[in-house]
Amino acid sequence: MGEGREGWLDVAKGIGMAFVVFCHFKVSFLTNYIYWFHMPLFFILSGYLHKQPGSFSEILFVIVQKTYRFFVPYTAYYFLIWFGMRAYFQMPLAFTKNDLKTFLFGGEDLKGSHGVFWFITVLYVTEVTFLFVLTIKCAIMQCVVIMCFYVLSHVPFLKGPCFWAADVMFYAICFYVLGHLIRKKKTVMEHKFALSGAAAAAICAVLMQMAGRMNYLMAMKNKTYHHWLLDLIIPTSFCMIVFWISIYIEKSRMGKLLAEIGRNSLPIMYLHIPVVYVLSGWVDADAHFLLMEVLAVGIPYVLSHFILKKVKPFSFVFLGSPNHWLDWKLKKWMRLG
Numbered sequence: 001m002g003e004g005r006e007g008w009l010d011v012a013k014g015i016g017m018a019f020v021v022f023c024h025f026k027v028s029f030l031t032n033y034i035y036w037f038h039m040p041l042f043f044i045l046s047g048y049l050h051k052q053p054g055s056f057s058e059i060l061f062v063i064v065q066k067t068y069r070f071f072v073p074y075t076a077y078y079f080l081i082w083f084g085m086r087a088y089f090q091m092p093l094a095f096t097k098n099d100l101k102t103f104l105f106g107g108e109d110l111k112g113s114h115g116v117f118w119f120i121t122v123l124y125v126t127e128v129t130f131l132f133v134l135t136i137k138c139a140i141m142q143c144v145v146i147m148c149f150y151v152l153s154h155v156p157f158l159k160g161p162c163f164w165a166a167d168v169m170f171y172a173i174c175f176y177v178l179g180h181l182i183r184k185k186k187t188v189m190e191h192k193f194a195l196s197g198a199a200a201a202a203i204c205a206v207l208m209q210m211a212g213r214m215n216y217l218m219a220m221k222n223k224t225y226h227h228w229l230l231d232l233i234i235p236t237s238f239c240m241i242v243f244w245i246s247i248y249i250e251k252s253r254m255g256k257l258l259a260e261i262g263r264n265s266l267p268i269m270y271l272h273i274p275v276v277y278v279l280s281g282w283v284d285a286d287a288h289f290l291l292m293e294v295l296a297v298g299i300p301y302v303l304s305h306f307i308l309k310k311v312k313p314f315s316f317v318f319l320g321s322p323n324h325w326l327d328w329k330l331k332k333w334m335r336l337g
Contacts (some may be wrong), residue, residue: 007259009045011299014258016041017265020116021272021296025289028096032217033206038218039119040175044239046123051133059131061334067326069320070124076317078103078114083275085113107165108221115275118221121164126172130180134174150174154231159223160248162199164285172226189243205234214254261297264304266319271300 019038023031053059082116086093110117136142152158153170162168188194208214217224218231225231249255261268275296276285285292308314315321 007255008243008246008250009048010259010262011250011255012041012127012242013045013262013265014260015242015246015262015313016045017261017268018258018293018297020269021293022289023291024115024273024276024296025061025285033209036205036216036218037235040120040172040235041177041239043123043126043172044128044179044182047130047181048183049129049175050127050180052131052178052185056135057334057336059135061330061336062131063128064330066124066127068326069322070120071318072267073270073320074117074120075320077267078117080276081113085277091191105163109163110160113277115221115273116269118165118168120170121166122168122220125164125166125169125174129169129173130176141152146174146177150232153225154228165221168220168223171220171223171231174232175235175239189247194240195244198237198244201233201237202241205230205237260305261301264301267304267308268297268300271303272296275299312313 016038019034019041022028023038024032052060071323082095082099083093084089106121107118133142133145136145149170153167153174158167158170182188205216209216216227216230216234218235219225226277233272244257246258250259273296276292279285279292279295283292284294304319308318312321
């Protein structure tokens, strides 16, 4: 693995994105198994890419930077989808107080064509929280804090409606930390015993589920995680397998295709459900779900690759790309150079 951005990360993200799209069709028994790990996968990948600033002022800069890079696209896609869906299905275009309340509260209140937006707010809260966790100098205390978060994630009365679904952070941060630790100990990705253990755990879980000896359910958005031990072991095992597969196929044609999907995952994530809604009037998703999978991934990919990435304002608004002038002004205002 090189010191730059490893290509397998994009492959893994592409695999995860394909699973996300597939799960929204709900046409196969495989959906239940994919739910076990497809969202933890993205939190692990994000944690792997985490870079900790060196000072408190730099942390504040990173938080402000993340805020506009997360929420400019979030807002742009929200209103693009809101207007597009209403215009296509000939619904009233009046933006009501209830619409505004739903938009601001976010999280599990966002359904239908906006059903994936919860992930962005949870990832934002997770990343910002972890920035402060790492300011704790004592590694033992860091572990205690993360363990407390995990305990809170499994407290039933804390699983009610929450602004931005921010309480999912209690669970998500455990996978984010795992990704950060894997980055620090990359040798675990090449250790045969680690691969064997992950594969054994994953196969055992599937066999027990199929045999009716276990009824494991996991869905992060709905806060369906109730088993203290399995909620860590099962998602982690499957994610590790995805990572090894990604490393193995990175140089292949399939790997390069998946890496392309991974590099354009943001617009695919935001737009695949609206694309499915529109195409459902033309294509039977149950009978032709593979075609729908290709179109739900392919149409946002084409839009991203050939339009959004080519036009700088679109790149900033819809892709969250860095704005060097804005970053420079922010650094100057914060006296960071």
